[in-house]
Amino acid sequence: MNKTTPELPAAVADSLHSAERLDVLQSVAPDMRLLDPDFDSITHIAADLFRAPVALVSLIEPHTQWFKSRVGTEDTHAPSLESFCAHTIAGSGEVFLVPDACLDPRFAHQPRVAGEPFLRFYAGVPVIIDGQAIGTVCVFDVVARPHTDPQLIVQLHRLSALASSLLKLKDEARKRALKEAALSRDGRRHAMALDAANVGSWLWDIRTGSVAGNGAMNRLFNLPVSGAPLRAKDIFASILPDDRVKTLDKLRDAMAQDEEYDGLFRVRSTGRWLLGRGRVHERDADGRPTVFLGINLDVTDEQSSIQRTRLLLRELNHRVKNTLAMLQSLARQTLRQTSDPHLFMKAFSGRLQAISEAHGLLSDHEWGEIRLSSLFAKQISPYARDYDAQVEIHKDDISLGPDQAVGLGLVLHELATNAAKYGALSTARGKIVLTARSVTEETGRVLHLTWTEVDGPPVHPPERRGFGSILIERSLDKVLGSSVKVEYLPAGVTAIVRLPL
Template identity: 65%
Template sequence: MHVRTEKTDPPVTRLLDAPERLGVLHATVPDMAVPDRDFDGIAEIAAGLFDAQVALVTLIDRQWQWFKAAVGTDETRAPAEDAFCAHVAAAADSSLVVLDASTDPRFARHRQVKGPPFLRFYAGAPIMLDGQAVGTVCVLDDKPRADVSQSLIHQLRRLAALAASLFKVKDEARRRALKEAALSREEQRHAMALEAANIGSWLWDIRSGAIAGNSALKRMFGLSADSSVGARDIFGAIHVDDRGATFAKLRQAMKADDEYDGMFRIGDTGRWLLGRGRVHDRDTKGNPLTFIGVTIDVTDQQASAQRTRLLLKELNHRVKNTLAMLQSLARQTLRQTSDPAEFMTAFAGRLQAISEAHGLLSDHEWGTIRLADLIAKQLLPHVSAYADQIELHKDEVSLGPDQAVGLGLVLHELATNAVKYGSLSVPKGKVVLTARNVVEDGDTVLHLTWSEVGGPPVLEPKRRGFGSILIERSLDKVLGSSVKVEYLPAGVTALIRLPL
């Protein structure tokens, strides 16, 4: 749905050619040519508000106006210099309303005003990113209008602002995934859970070929720690005898939407690596966009066939659980936290909790670890004086991997809440933990009580956030376990039951 002009206005030409605007557009929305169903709702609301035949969410580059979402047309693009929307973007932070294009000297001679579809009405508001007009939210109709209320124009501008916010959120999520290796120290903490277990993590942007990987991955493939990595670098490092089979397994996993699982050697060193992963997201046509996975050095395990079989079975289980947990944590944290900075803080803290548990388990060859060590690892970052603020009464308790990871997340969430709202938010507050081994029907069960004392008065929250859900569900992998949180006026109390 576009309108041809006989000669592009100078302000429109300057807009289309502006390098600053094009730089912001291409940096923020590199996939502008791909329609995105996340914007369909904005177009549908705009069409309903104006009772218009056509509504669009558009992006405008030098040559094309791309339709990220459209109502009333099957077209996906139009020449940029021919579009009404280019006039809106050229005016920057200002909307454009054309009540009757046939009587407007700017548009009366346009082909689609003089001929089919005989466009008459247009209203559009600019989508602003970093101070640059990169597109519009607009509506079009073949019937002229006598007037449009300012309240409707205000709603259209709000929809454009919502579209801009959504573009920014999607761009920030993409950058976090694709530039993990180049991010700051704070952002790199997201990969600490895998680093602690010496597992290489990677995210492959299939269209560009770029691979964001952590330092463990680069070490395994013999690549420089500060180098950018592409798919050719990774496949080129694989032993020539294993390269074809590895690539075939990846292609099959993408096609069947199944998990990739393969073992191969590095050509220069002969070391054996185990890779696992799957397609992370797809476009609207089902084509894979990114592939996420992990890689483990299993050279030493290969030296002993029996040890390799046992260890690979355990590692496969752990890697699969870790990957699923990380994806679930990312999705749920992002759902609950719209602010990128808050997301980074919440997600990094949860990854740190997993990392601490993995570190202890790794030190003990994924056997068992002491409860006291896990408690210290999880609570030390949240207190300034551990001996004064954490009081522990316990029996000797050993935890297996699933128990340690799940309980570690529970302790992290309880400590985070205590720092924000509970006893650890004040200097004289503390947490009392009591851990007892209890025999029930011949089986040993851990009864762990978390009690906050000396803090501010407690009120039960009106809404259960993701942290509360995570506390209740982190031990789901341990059959028979349970967590009950009570918001007593004197302080939060958590009762944890964990079969050993």
């Protein structure tokens, strides 16, 4: 059915299809197809006032008239084409009367007029919301009524206004319920997200001293989950005493200056670090804070990382000082033994590279311990033609600390460079056999390392001790109880290292 249908006057069809009217109808009555007992009092009053067998509160769409409440019929809807009420909403807001439908050409042909229940009289007043007629309050009789008491029309208008007010109230209540439900869902979702992220949220009533917090709040402060509000004094008591005074001072300053509180403290029972954020949420008429809202985060991992970084920086600073002192000594000793600038740079650069390789390994392990096998590979492989074939290692699983790694790295570098120039690594057949064992002595664990060169050129003891020999013997001076002994045997150089672990 469209608005050009000839059975309805153009004005009525236009009213039925008005976009503005339909927008209001859909907005205030999305449930228009459902009967609503809240409107039954209106239909019963209308039927009693008019002593009419049928009374309706109806809402009208372009093709269907829906009954929100009805008296005298079991129908829940009717076609708008056959609707008396369609003419009512097309009026100027006044009552629409049909004294005798049989005599009215607009309705005489309709099934309910020409047949059962043989409707004759109709009186209807539009239900108007936001200036739009969206429905009616109306009565029907099967007996014609040439005259209608004007006072009854006044009462029908009042019932229509009552229906309009009730629709508005129900619409506002429905929208408020939807909004509250959405807020409740958002609140639950927010609370679940905070709990899942282990973020403690809390509301402190400063006047009573009570604190309402979520489950994460209790877990962070290691407090029992009883369901009852916490006491602020209990929470403050759970902070490590060394941090408590500073935390309270920051809270007081934030409240006094109306600024955000930002604090970092440790929980007394667990030692975990918590970050606190918050600010005053409400104040009384005199400006005194009454409610404080805040959150807490566990930042223990971040604080541990910061502490590790500080320790590493201190360790690095210590190592840099030691390394600089070592480099100065190396430079002086190398220069004394080598007058040629080119030879000096070559010798010094190699030793500098050895220290750099050891430092690189230590840095990769955050200046902790490094494996002995890694140090072997770093210091010897640059001087071997085929490391896997020329270096045979028999060792226990041994790790070295920073001083041990740097010192032993220099020893290995000097031995490897000598072997590459004059010893086993100077020939393709030559080989170095490394034996490293961890031995438990009275003073603790000790590394016994033996460097043995085989299948190299014949060895002749040096006529004088050069700086390389001195460096081998002195590189482990920083490790108490260590020693290096080098023997120039005819079959190959042998070095014996003793290094406390």
